Amino acid sequence: MRAIRYLQNIFQQPFPQKMDYRVHFIDVLGMSFIISFVLLVFQPFGMSNLENPRRFWVGLGFGGVSFLMGQLSYLWVLVRPRWFTEHTWTLGREFLWATYVFLAGALGIMAGGQLMIPEEKLFDQFGMVLLITIAVGLFPYLLMVYINHNRCLRRYLLEAQQLETELKKAEVTMTPSDPILSFTDEADLLPPIHRSQWLFLEAEGNYLRLWTRKNGQITDYRLRNTIKDMHKRLEQEASCFQSHRAFLINIHQVQHIEGNSAGYRLRLDASLPTVPVSRAKTQAFREVMATISSN
Known part of the structure; x- marks a missing residue:
């Protein structure tokens, strides 16, 4: 057994x-x-x-x-x-x-x-x-x-441990300013969502699922859009990082980093599944994390 x-x-x-x-x-x-x-x-x-x-x-x-x-x-x-x-x-x-x-x-x-x-x-x-x-x-x-x-x-486990150390040093959970972000032009589809409240966006066919956390409460919203178009919409947003072709994450809400042979897995909330960082995105992710920890 x-x-x-x-x-x-x-x-x-x-x-x-x-x-x-x-x-x-x-x-x-x-x-x-x-x-x-x-x-x-x-x-x-x-x-x-x-x-x-x-x-x-x-x-x-x-x-x-x-x-x-x-x-x-x-x-x-x-x-x-x-x-x-x-x-x-x-x-x-x-x-x-x-x-x-x-x-x-x-x-x-x-x-x-x-x-x-x-x-x-x-x-x-x-x-x-x-x-x-x-x-x-x-x-x-x-x-x-x-x-x-x-x-x-072995490689990504070691790198994840190093990134976890940088993450703890940074102790960043949100940026100094906390503006309301625009995820859609149809204002009636979403309540106001601040930078510190959104966690990640996940592709589901022709839709996106937006996960948010407000006062400890997890809520998700379904938007008709693609990762590519949403990434363009949020390209000037400092908190947005494309970790995978099917995911956009709030880089300031990462709580824990794990490594595996496919890259990294990120924990943004204890009640939600981890989010992948593909091997093609690991270098960019390390650079962003280094920038955050140095600020």
Whole structure:
């Protein structure tokens, strides 16, 4: 039971999600190149019995089939985007996703290989295809993912501890002036909200959820807007910082900073979930925190 809980804890740890199509395209292209190279070198599935240039084209064909299956797998990201939300992505989900992509590629290789080498009964060699896929592709990839996870975890844990020290030194909960901020042009949608009262904005489809705290009471409001447009609206507001593509935070209301392999997590109120700082925003966040602590 202890081992199971240990694995659950590892797999539930945050992990930087890479579902940007350009990143996915490059990853799949690299994987397809490796598959073609390995098959041309070791020549399994009866490829050694083929004459060139057919052997060469069959090797490229296997890579092409893998590339096609990898691209088709991305349809899940488009059809079910909520399954791939960046700030809820974990190491376990990354492992499951990689396993699916590689196994889908293995099935594609079998089907495509049967068409390219009809004299070989590749479906009878399913075990061999699966073994090669795991040994050459899946296992090395998962190992690299785990190593990268641990490297990033150590880095951001250390940085979060340093930032936490700066945060305690600053002891800033609000700025000297406390003006009313404008989050929308429709004044009847919101009561007056002061700079010290707003906590963060979170994207929810075509809407934003604004979390506020007044006299210890947490309240949220739903606004029809996007993070991009709201960021432009508040770009002159010193308290506003975009910590993630789905979040804007009040930098002066940060109470606690944690680190994980995906970046940082910020606590703005004990009763609310933590807010992510993506890896792309960590440098800017450190600079802003350094400015606050030096004032």
